[in-house]
Amino acid sequence: GQQGQGQQGQQDQQSPSQNPVQQKLEQAEQKMREAQQKMEEAERDESIEKMREAERELQQAKQELERILRQLREEEIKRSLASLESRFRRMLEQQIKIHDDTVTLNAARDNSPRDEVEIQSGKLAVREKGLVTEAARALLVLEDDGSSIAIEESVRQAQMDMQQVADRLTASRTGETTQEIQQSIIETLGFLVEVFEEAQKDENKPKSPGQNQGQGQPGEKALINQLAELKLIRGLQQQILKRHARYADLLHNPNDTVGHASDPAIQKSLEQLSQRQHKLQQITHDIVVGKNR
Numbered sequence: 001g002q003q004g005q006g007q008q009g010q011q012d013q014q015s016p017s018q019n020p021v022q023q024k025l026e027q028a029e030q031k032m033r034e035a036q037q038k039m040e041e042a043e044r045d046e047s048i049e050k051m052r053e054a055e056r057e058l059q060q061a062k063q064e065l066e067r068i069l070r071q072l073r074e075e076e077i078k079r080s081l082a083s084l085e086s087r088f089r090r091m092l093e094q095q096i097k098i099h100d101d102t103v104t105l106n107a108a109r110d111n112s113p114r115d116e117v118e119i120q121s122g123k124l125a126v127r128e129k130g131l132v133t134e135a136a137r138a139l140l141v142l143e144d145d146g147s148s149i150a151i152e153e154s155v156r157q158a159q160m161d162m163q164q165v166a167d168r169l170t171a172s173r174t175g176e177t178t179q180e181i182q183q184s185i186i187e188t189l190g191f192l193v194e195v196f197e198e199a200q201k202d203e204n205k206p207k208s209p210g211q212n213q214g215q216g217q218p219g220e221k222a223l224i225n226q227l228a229e230l231k232l233i234r235g236l237q238q239q240i241l242k243r244h245a246r247y248a249d250l251l252h253n254p255n256d257t258v259g260h261a262s263d264p265a266i267q268k269s270l271e272q273l274s275q276r277q278h279k280l281q282q283i284t285h286d287i288v289v290g291k292n293r
Contacts, residue, residue, distance in 0.1 A: 105120050
């Protein structure tokens with residue numbers, strides 16, 4: 001029993017030295033006690049030196065803690081990048097399949113019973129709603145991290161498109177407009193997969209000694225860099241321009257019986273485009289001035 005207690009005591013004595021931050025703090029505390037003792041003994045010069053030694057120990061402890069925090073953040077980023085890349089890749093594969101099935105259903109609708117078309121379109125809507133839920137889960141992760149407003153906005157816009165597609169499929173609207181919105185979602189998810197793939201490659205590159213030290217507070221490193229964010233925004237801007245051109249064609253197409261400004265779906269879509277453009281301008285400004293960091 002005594003031998004076991006002796007071993008436990010030895011482990012307890014060794015544990016502080018195994019934690020460099022704790023060790024530095026304990027050393028600093030010891031220097032402070034010595035400085036206080038010297039002051040009480042009226043040995044002023046020695047007490048000042050002990051205080052300086054304590055200050056040095058505290059600074060070393062601070063630097064070690066910052067190093068540990070940076071390392072933890074890097075490990076967290078690697079896990080997050082891999083998890084998000086895998087999530088968006090699965091969503092991309094599912095969206096491609098839904099789009100392909102929508103095209104097939106739309107091509108066969110003239111030769112199929114109306115009830116059967118509505119049933120199949122409803123099933124596609126359920127699958128699309130599943131992607132809306134997946135996007136919401138991804139947003140929770142991104143908002144919790146809070147380091148990339150461009151990614152958050154990309155996912156948020158893709159989620160709104162998914163909901164719009166789900167609504168259209170619920171109404172058995174399987175035509176070109178629905179398919180084009182699906183294509184837009186596919187493009188956005190493709191952007192996201194590419195961004196996270198590149199971010200993982202950058203994260204795994206060997207770093208030179210001292211790299212990233214002294215830049216901001218430890219733990220503040222973003223999931224992706226500013227250039228990747230701006231590329232995402234450019235992709236979103238191109239989607240807005242293409243969508244606007246599509247709606248303009250609908251508005252001026254005399255053979256399209258629903259493509260006019262009084263159509264509620266077109267009105268809602270135009271309002272959303274305007275809101276998206278405003279949001280893109282806002283987050284671009286925030287990224288340039290560093291507000292998102």
